[in-house]
Amino acid sequence: MTLHPPVYVDGKTGRSLILVGEPLANLRRHTAGRRTIVVTDQNVKRHWKHLLDGLDTIVIGCGEKYKNLVTVEFIYDQLINRQVDRSALLVGVGGGIVCDITGFAASTYMRGISFGLVPTSLLAQVDASVGGKTGVNHRGFKNMIGVFSQPEFVICDLELLSTLPAEEITCGLAEIVKHATVCDQKLFAFMEENMDAVIGRDPEVLARLVHRSVTIKAGIVNRDEKESGLRRLLNFGHTFGHALEKTTGISHGRAVSIGMVLAARLSQELSGLPAEATARLENLLHGLGLSTRLPVPGSKIAQAMVLDKKRKQNAIFFVLLRAIGQGYIHQIGLKSLQQWLAR
Numbered sequence: 001m002t003l004h005p006p007v008y009v010d011g012k013t014g015r016s017l018i019l020v021g022e023p024l025a026n027l028r029r030h031t032a033g034r035r036t037i038v039v040t041d042q043n044v045k046r047h048w049k050h051l052l053d054g055l056d057t058i059v060i061g062c063g064e065k066y067k068n069l070v071t072v073e074f075i076y077d078q079l080i081n082r083q084v085d086r087s088a089l090l091v092g093v094g095g096g097i098v099c100d101i102t103g104f105a106a107s108t109y110m111r112g113i114s115f116g117l118v119p120t121s122l123l124a125q126v127d128a129s130v131g132g133k134t135g136v137n138h139r140g141f142k143n144m145i146g147v148f149s150q151p152e153f154v155i156c157d158l159e160l161l162s163t164l165p166a167e168e169i170t171c172g173l174a175e176i177v178k179h180a181t182v183c184d185q186k187l188f189a190f191m192e193e194n195m196d197a198v199i200g201r202d203p204e205v206l207a208r209l210v211h212r213s214v215t216i217k218a219g220i221v222n223r224d225e226k227e228s229g230l231r232r233l234l235n236f237g238h239t240f241g242h243a244l245e246k247t248t249g250i251s252h253g254r255a256v257s258i259g260m261v262l263a264a265r266l267s268q269e270l271s272g273l274p275a276e277a278t279a280r281l282e283n284l285l286h287g288l289g290l291s292t293r294l295p296v297p298g299s300k301i302a303q304a305m306v307l308d309k310k311r312k313q314n315a316i317f318f319v320l321l322r323a324i325g326q327g328y329i330h331q332i333g334l335k336s337l338q339q340w341l342a343r
């Protein structure tokens, strides 16, 4: 596997080094002799036991229901029982849930210890491990408790994706399409041209997608770490997507895929996006195995949009497109969005 050029995120809490193509087996090169404790989940532990053997490991349960303060407390207890002090390093080896929890536990244990991430799902490699958002859900609200804190390093070992269920790959691809659609028309065209290789999980092609995606996200985070402006671009498809996820229970990736198509349609009306661009987006998503059509009436989704975190008073920071690769942020009244959806 080719090691791609390193990518850096410079955040308030420090610099993050992201390596795409680096094997997990090289972890020790990055721990620099420090006491290292790995946090992983049961699935990842089962599949990658041989690579984790010999490492001091804390294993958590799988799924969103474990992404809470109870699991964080469990990690704190384990760290205290093992007499882990501030000089230690916590390394999350897992999907987005492990990455978010590990980052939060590390950033709060003894007022903060260093952490690294080895994302093992495609979504975690291109999204959750990059940018320093850490945290957990609380009383049914997603990512309600958390801090911005940059991992010291992120190791994206593409080999780890070989055990990932196909549906998880498909959902991760939705976030790559998102990055391409708002920021990088070349990446978009590359995905169109290499659709079969992407679906066939060609390692070199996947690595290129991950590297490009990480570079795009890092570039945005470097300019707006705390999401006061530009970083909102990364919510493309997510306002409708989150509402759809909540209403229908479909997966995040599939919901965002449909949300992106809806946002493109709205862009046709509000910013003159050519219909041909929406068609390209739909074709790409469909070709990758993602959903592009609303499974329920738009009016149902409209109702669920009331509690969106990104709502500022009655306006939503909504991401529209001028063209493929050119997203922009536009404030839209919640009411008019709901009416547009419900018509």
Ligand SMILES: NC(=O)c1ccc[n+]([C@@H]2O[C@H](COP(=O)([O-])OP(=O)(O)OC[C@H]3O[C@@H](n4cnc5c(N)ncnc54)[C@H](O)[C@@H]3O)[C@@H](O)[C@H]2O)c1
Residues within 6 Å of the ligand: 041, 042, 043, 044, 047, 062, 063, 064, 067, 094, 095, 096, 097, 098, 100, 120, 121, 122, 123, 124, 127, 128, 129, 130, 131, 132, 133, 134, 143, 160, 161, 162, 163, 164, 165, 168
């Ligand atoms: N911090 C951020 O910026 C950010 C961005 C996007 C998403 N997220 C968060 O990420 C989470 C979703 O991440 P996810 O989709 O990776 O979910 P996940 O962590 O639940 O992983 C998906 C499933 O795949 C399994 N898995 C992971 N790696 C595997 C592997 N290599 N082989 C076999 N099975 C494997 C997991 O055990 C789990 O069952 C959400 O909680 C979301 O809020 C965070």
Ligand SMILES: [Zn+2]
Residues within 6 Å of the ligand: 175, 238, 252, 256
């Ligand atoms: Zn997402």
